[in-house]
Amino acid sequence: xxxxxxxxxxxxxxxxxxxxxxxxxxxxxxxxxxxxxxxxxxxxxxxxxxxxxxxxxxxxxxxxxxxxxxxxxxxxxxxxxxxxxxxxxxxxxxxxxxxxxxxxxxxxxxxxxxxxxxxxxxxxxxxxxxxxxxxxxxxxxxxxxxxxxxxxxxxxxxxxxxxxxxxxxxxxxxxxxxxxxxxxxxxxxxxxxxxxxxxxxxxxxxxxxxxxxxxxxxxxxxxxxxxxxxxxxxxxxxxxxxxxxxxxxxxxxxxxxxxxxxxxxxxxxxxxxxxxxxxxxxxxxxxxxxxxxxxxxxxxxxxxxxxxxxxxxxxxxxxxxxxxxxxxxxxxxxxxxxxxxxxxxxxxxxxxxxxxxxxxxxxxxxxxxxxxxxxxxxxxxxxxxxxxxxxxxxxxxxxxxxxxxxxxxxxxxxxxxxxxxxxxxxxxxxxxxxxxxxxxxxxxxxxxxxxxxx
Amino acid sequence: xxxxxxxxxxxxxxxxxxxxxxxxxxxxxxxxxxxxxxxxxxxxxxxxxxxxxxxxxxxxxxxxxxxxxxxxxxxxxxxxxxxxxxxxxxxxxxxxxxxxxxxxxxxxxxxxxxxxxxxxxxxxxxxxxxxxxxxxxxxxxxxxxxxxxxxxxxxxxxxxxxxxxxxxxxxxxxxxxxxxxxxxxxxxxxxxxxxxxxxxxxxxxxxxxxxxxxxxxxxxxxxxxxxxxxxxxxxxxxxxxxxxxxxxxxxxxxxxxxxxxxxxxxxxxxxxxxxxxxxxxxxxxxxxxxxxxxxxxxxxxxxxxxxxxxxxxxxxxxx
Numbered sequence: 180x181x182x183x184x185x186x187x188x189x190x191x192x193x194x195x196x197x198x199x200x201x202x203x204x205x206x207x208x209x210x211x212x213x214x215x216x217x218x219x220x221x222x223x224x225x226x227x228x229x230x231x232x233x234x235x236x237x238x239x240x241x242x243x244x245x246x247x248x249x250x251x252x253x254x255x256x257x258x259x260x261x262x263x264x265x266x267x268x269x270x271x272x273x274x275x276x277x278x279x280x281x282x283x284x285x286x287x288x289x290x291x292x293x294x295x296x297x298x299x300x301x302x303x304x305x306x307x308x309x310x311x312x313x314x315x316x317x318x319x320x321x322x323x324x325x326x327x328x329x330x331x332x333x334x335x336x337x338x339x340x341x342x343x344x345x346x347x348x349x350x351x352x353x354x355x356x357x358x359x360x361x362x363x364x365x366x367x368x369x370x371x372x373x374x375x376x377x378x379x380x381x382x383x384x385x386x387x388x389x390x391x392x393x394x395x396x397x398x399x400x401x402x403x404x405x406x407x408x409x410x411x412x413x414x415x416x417x418x419x420x421x422x423x424x425x426x427x428x429x430x431x432x433x434x435x436x437x438x439x440x441x442x443x444x445x446x447x448x449x450x451x452x453x454x455x456x457x458x459x460x461x462x463x464x465x466x467x468x469x470x471x472x473x474x475x476x477x478x479x480x481x482x483x484x485x486x487x488x489x490x491x492x493x494x495x496x497x498x499x500x501x502x503x504x505x506x507x508x509x510x511x512x513x514x515x516x517x518x519x520x521x522x523x524x525x526x527x528x529x530x531x532x533x534x535x536x537x538x539x540x541x542x543x544x545x546x547x548x549x550x551x552x553x554x555x556x557x558x559x560x561x562x563x564x565x566x567x568x569x570x571x572x573x574x575x576x577x578x579x580x581x582x583x584x585x586x587x588x589x590x591x592x593x594x595x596x597x598x599x600x601x602x603x604x605x606x607x608x609x610x611x612x613x614x615x616x617x618x619x620x621x622x623x624x625x626x627x628x629x630x631x632x633x
Numbered sequence: 634x635x636x637x638x639x640x641x642x643x644x645x646x647x648x649x650x651x652x653x654x655x656x657x658x659x660x661x662x663x664x665x666x667x668x669x670x671x672x673x674x675x676x677x678x679x680x681x682x683x684x685x686x687x688x689x690x691x692x693x694x695x696x697x698x699x700x701x702x703x704x705x706x707x708x709x710x711x712x713x714x715x716x717x718x719x720x721x722x723x724x725x726x727x728x729x730x731x732x733x734x735x736x737x738x739x740x741x742x743x744x745x746x747x748x749x750x751x752x753x754x755x756x757x758x759x760x761x762x763x764x765x766x767x768x769x770x771x772x773x774x775x776x777x778x779x780x781x782x783x784x785x786x787x788x789x790x791x792x793x794x795x796x797x798x799x800x801x802x803x804x805x806x807x808x809x810x811x812x813x814x815x816x817x818x819x820x821x822x823x824x825x826x827x828x829x830x831x832x833x834x835x836x837x838x839x840x841x842x843x844x845x846x847x848x849x850x851x852x853x854x855x856x857x858x859x860x861x862x863x864x865x866x867x868x869x870x871x872x873x874x875x876x877x878x879x880x881x882x883x884x885x886x887x888x889x890x891x892x893x894x895x896x897x898x899x900x901x902x903x904x905x906x907x908x909x910x911x912x913x914x915x916x917x918x919x920x921x922x923x924x925x926x927x928x929x930x931x932x933x934x935x936x937x938x939x940x941x942x943x944x945x946x947x948x949x950x951x952x
Contacts, residue, residue, distance in 0.1 A: 180769055180770055180899070180901045180903060180906050181752065181753070181902075181903050183897060183899055183900060183901055188897060191895065191896075191897060191900070192897070192900050197938075197939070211796065220730045241738065251938045252931075253930060253932075255811075255931055255933065256932040257748065257929070257930070257931040258751070258904050258929075258930050258931075259929040259930070259931075259944075260748055260750060260905070260928050260929075261927060261928075262748065262762065262926070262946060263792070263795045264743075264795065264882070264930055265741065265743060265746050265762065265792060265877075265878055265881055266742040266743050266744070266745060266746040266747045266748060266762060267742055267748065267749075267880075268735065268738055268739045268742055268748075268749045268750075269740065269750035269751065269904050269905070271751060279780075279945060289932070299754070319753070319900065320753050320755075321753040321755035321757040321932065322753055323753065323754055333805075339789075343755070344735070344751055346736070347702075348700065348731070348733050348734040348735040348738075349700065349734060350731040350732060350733055350734070351695065351700075351728060351731065351732070351733075351734045352701065352731060353731070354697075354903060355731070365665055369797070371729075372677075372729065372730070372731050374664060374727045374728055374729045375665075375666070375699070375727070375728040376663065376728075377663035377665045377666055377685055377686070377691050377694070377724065377725060377726055377727075377728075378661045378664075378665050378684070378685070378686050378691075378725020378726060378864075378866070379664050379665075379684065379686060379723065379725050380661065380664065380665065380725055380727075380866075381662050381663070381664060382662075393660075393662075393807070394866065395660035395661065395662060395664065395807070395808060395809055395881060396660060396661050396662075396663045396665070396727045396808070397659075397660055397727055397808040397809070398658070398660060398661055399657060399658075399659075399728055399729075400659065408659040410659075410663055410727075411665060411666070411727075413666055413698070414666075414667065415664060415665055415666060415667070416659065416664035416665060416666070416667050416682075416683075416684040417663065417664035417684075418663055418664075419661070419662040419663060419664075420661065420662040421659060421660070421661055422659070422660045423657055423658070423659055423660070424657050424660060424662070424809040425657030425658070426656060426714060428657070431660060431809060444875065457665075458659060459835070463666075492654060496903070497890050498852055543876060565754070580723075586862045618763040
């Protein structure tokens with residue numbers, strides 16, 4: 180609700196003379212048109228003030244009588260909102276204003292340059308007294324908009340005033356990528372806008388990425404040569420990771436992180452470039468990595484629900500209840516339809532094992548490792564601790580090809596000999612982070628064999 | 634004597650790099666815009682280091698940061714009357730296409746169930762579609778104009794065509810999949826809500842499934858509501874939104890229309906105000922008890938000086 184000005188309430192309660200005021204902003208001056216200049220017990224014209232500064236006004240323009248009947252000089256003022264289907268934005272009507280065209284005022288009006296300038300309509304009451312003063316701030320502003328047009332005859336001028344809400348709004352985001360400002364932008368970026376980013380595009384769980392749960396905000400390439408990607412045309416709150424997604428990839432690939440964790444390369448966040456939030460990668464090759472859950476898990480004697488370690492569900496887990504010997508084994512699938520990388524993408528040697536486990540028994544310890552095709556085991560220590568752990572380990576093992584990687588079995592086991600507890604270790608997920616090249620020297624042409632002339 | 638060859642010649646491949654292009658796009662795991670200096674003008678004030686997430690503050694930001702409504706004018710321009718706890722309503726979206734800010738504003742209002750209106754003096758105003766503790770205005774019969782001795786008012790209901798009683802909300806839009814990652818739903822017999830129980834003050838059901846089934850029985854039809862939410866990304870907000878919409882759309886709501894005289898009450902009314910109506914046309918239990926929201930105001934203009942046509946829609950008891 181709006182609060183009525185005190186003097187307005189007094190006028191309303193005492194049935195003082197109602198008065199309309201139209202305030203218009205011209206190119207050179209502000210104009211005040213009042214519907215009455217006398218009222219109640221006044222013996223002199225009302226004095227109009229705004230913030231206590233006297234304003235000159237014209238009281239001969241706003242029509243009050245037409246064909247002998249009293250009318251308001253102001254047309255219907257409507258505001259409405261359709262809430263039939265929930266929240267919405269209200270709309271306001273345009274308003275007509277009738278002026279008396281005395282002394283060919285239309286010719287004068289044309290010199291005011293009112294088009295597309297602010298108009299406010301007030302209603303109020305002339306105070307009682309012989310020499311009343313009417314203060315604009317004591318009137319009720321019932322409509323604001325802009326002056327649009329007018330049409331006239333020799334008797335009256337009808338002014339069309341339009342709602343200014345549309346004028347307040349404009350197309351956003353406003354910064355369009357063009358070849359002049361962004362000469363190295365790729366063709367597909369031209370005509371696009373620098374995004375505006377609101378809210379949190381990080382998953383609430385820091386380990387969500389291990390389950391291939393992504394909450395990603397898009398970026399647009401602004402510089403193909405220097406690998407610059409703008410994620411927002413303004414300064415942002417936090418930058419965590421940059422990822423790359425191509426239709427041929429199974430899932431978004433990690434390009435880098437801004438804290439040096441979980442990525443093979445570290446891009447920089449450039450906020451000095453006109454306040455943009457930009458991912459700036461090293462020129463040349465892009466090295467990405469994917470978090471790939473393993474595709475097959477096998478069970479030991481004391482493993483429960485082993486498949487829940489690879490089901491992609493962050494709430495389910497396999498349990499190991501052993502005495503230091505049983506282990507949960509997993510491996511990569513070699514089925515063609517589950518190939519990790521699309522054709523033409525070359526996996527690099529670097530990889531990491533990752534897993535999320537919960538040491539139920541305080542002080543327990545466990546380890547992980549891999550076994551090659553000749554059953555040679557390489558073991559890695561896992562940091563000790565209890566509670567939910569998301570850990571990545573980089574094995575110091577040289578693996579030269581994808582098929583070699585696929586021949587390994589990966590294991591995870593409780594490494595402390597003790598009496599089995601109900602659930603010694605919960606294994607929520609286990610997998611590999613594999614790196615690959617997104618562009619660059621990925622293939623060499625074959626030698627050309629030509630038949631020689633005899 | 635000529636030298637014999639095998640008849641074939643091997644030309645070594647040039648040692649060149651082959652640029653393998655992998656068409657795709659870059660994405661970020663990120664947090665978006667922070668409050669500007671205008672955050673200090675909010676009540677309570679918000680530091681410039683904080684992330685903007687509350688729907689009404691995103692609207693503020695659009696006005697402040699994009700439409701160049703300067704901070705010094707914030708208090709005059711934006712009126713926050715949302716009654717929406719900022720802690721529980723969190724939106725996130727990347728604006729990647731140039732559209733009218735008014736359309737973005739509309740989409741926020743839809744998903745936050747807010748009304749965005751403009752005051753007579755040009756101030757922007759946002760109001761939540763929900764009950765408030767104590768409406769400050771009570772319209773009475775003395776505010777209603779008479780045609781002779783007959784009050785100029787009528788009572789009707791929201792249209793039957795607006796009823797929905799099976800709900801599906803798609804949210805967490807994936808920019809790289811171009812699809813929504815998640816869906817929450819509630820029908821007469823199944824749901825995946827976090828909690829299916831509801832406040833049954835209105836007697837429409839102690840569960841949201843019962844609310845849907847009761848509506849289907851009452852109106853003899855099952856009509857689906859499916860909504861794609863571009864701002865909602867979390868399960869918690871999706872639950873809040875779909876429950877409000879179920880309470881809003883399952884049952885028809887009374888509408889009160891009246892021609893009002895210029896009175897202190899009627900002239901104080903603004904679009905979006907929540908009021909009580911104490912009038913004999915409304916039944917006991919609604920009159921002077923249930924909250925209505927102002928949805929239409931038309932000042933009589935040239936020929937009906939001192940009269941206002943107004944329309945009010947009753948707010949569901951449970952919302």
